[in-house]
Amino acid sequence: MLQTGSGATTREAIHSAATRLFRARGYSRTTVRQIAAAADTDPALVIRHFRSKELLFLETMHLTIDDEPLLDVPLERLGERLAGLLVELGGSARGVFLALVHGSNEPHIHERLRDTHERLFVAPLRRRLSCPDADVRARMAAALAGGLLYALWVAGDEGLLRMDRTELVSRYGALLQEVLTPRTS
Amino acid sequence: MLQTGSGATTREAIHSAATRLFRARGYSRTTVRQIAAAADTDPALVIRHFRSKELLFLETMHLTIDDEPLLDVPLERLGERLAGLLVELGGSARGVFLALVHGSNEPHIHERLRDTHERLFVAPLRRRLSCPDADVRARMAAALAGGLLYALWVAGDEGLLRMDRTELVSRYGALLQEVLTPRTS
DNA sequence: GACCGGGCGTCAACATTGTTGACCGAACTT
């Protein structure tokens, strides 16, 4: 009957509090009671609205990039464009990505991360390629993309973090370009 | 005074049980009581020998590769050699790597992962290069290496997993080679 | 109007987690 009483609003309060906390502190370091307190409600209600902490996590942690800017650039600049997107990605996307990676010990979260990798990197890149080995190229480029995020955020390579952004974009972009449209020399 | 009574043996039993369980199930899904049961002892003793679950994890989860085979290959084959090492790495190294990545929500484990990345990938590669930008090249190659492990194990890209090993080594190796010793064309 | 059925909220409890302290036995030191 979906009566839109105060139920929906507290549900949204829980949702937004969970989003913020999961992004900031990850899955295991965020407790249901913290979420309840931030949403000014009861821990039991958090579970009653979303059926478990893990389902709440899955419902809040969606990693999306507008992949339109990926598509509207000429093919020979795709590598640099993707590299630029990756290094500028920071902020909220960083939190979601790290939460997914850290939480992917849990099978459902791992599945979510795999979907995200496929949908965010592999599929858009493959769509831009027409050669017979487009799938392999897209997957290798996706591995490179994930590798950059891994090195910067997961491993925390301070050498790369301190590096000049435009140089990093240029060099890593050239590498991505080499996977996507190799020089046949 | 180091009396080698039954103290050291149970400590080793705990150590080996923890190693096995952490590798198989990761940090958060392994409980101190499971470790104690597998070592046939008491949970309290696990904590008394290693001061906390996290310290026990750090003492057991060391990721090492004999980097000698990395060094004894001519520079122009280094890329393919590294790629070969990475895809054949499986087994126990996979468990340790995943445990570190998943657990790196915890600051100390994150620090361990950063050290491992530096010691396992960045440093050996930089040692082989002599150009002025050796550091940047080594770090980018390390990002590629981590990206391959990330794509295969963390994200679980089934397309790459199903791919022919020798082709994957050859193609990803060429890419690594491009970072290490770029064709100046 | 009386009734009551179900969504919303509150509270107390449960099992499990990591961790600590109290107690005990045995072995080594003096």
Place this chain on the structure above:
DNA sequence: AAGTTCGGTCAACAATGTTGACGCCCGGTC
């Protein structure tokens, strides 16, 4: 022989995710 220290056992603690019992209040039905 006395004492100190290490190794082990047991019970407890606070915090975690989760569940069930109870109360409230609004919307529809006799």
